Amino acid sequence: MKSLPKYSKEQYELVKDSRNVLFDYCKTISAEDFINQNSSFGRGGSMRNLLVHIANTYQYWIANVSLRKNIAYDEYETVKDISDAIRLFNAVDEFMSDFFERMDSLTEIQYEISGVKKVSDSFKIFTHVITHEFHHKGQVLSISRHLGYFPIDTDIMR
Incomplete structure (x- = not known):
């Protein structure tokens, strides 16, 4: 049977494939539309x-939380x-590779939300970031539709 890191790494490859489809689509978006902010969408409201x-x-x-690196946010x-x-x-993708190598040992990851200290494991955090990506990827496609583009299918099953 495959290990959790191996399954997770394979799943991340599917996420990256879907992401690359989105990137190829975004290459067809004008530079102005790519950074155009739409107040109807959260997190800055632009595709970028x-x-x-x-x-x-x-x-x-x-x-930063799981691997305890100190990466500055873009x-x-x-x-x-x-x-x-x-x-x-x-x-x-580079630090994700490190994460998959260490995934089995990341069983008690401590973090804090709104002043409350909590503990999670690598699988739950991994699940969070990839589902978060798909949620916002849908918003990117919706913004493009509002701007007159015709979004493509970026699902894993397409």
């Missing part, structure tokens, strides 16, 4: 800002276009 927010969530939960404005977003996620 949502992608940075997704990466920041990986930086927080995986790199600001929205540092990502000028989809190429910058892709580079940002390449950095995410």
Whole structure:
């Protein structure tokens, strides 16, 4: 039977495949529309800002909380276009590799939310970041629809 890290790494490959479909789609979006902020959507309301927010969530939960690294969060404005977003996620992929190697030993990850100390494990945190990504990926596609584009299917099963 496969180990949890092996299954999780395989699942992350599916997430990355879906993410790359989204990136290819975003390459068809004008530069102005990519950074256009829509107040109807949270987390900065632009496709760019949502992608940075997704990466920041990986930086927080995986790199900083789980692996105890001290990675600085990227600001929205540092990502000028989809190429910058892709580079940002390449950095995410690097520390994700470290996470998968250490996943079995990350059984009591301590963190704090709203002043309350809590404990989790690597699988729950991994599940959180990938479902969070898919939630916001849907918002990226919805923003593009509001701007007159025709979103593509970025589901894992397509």
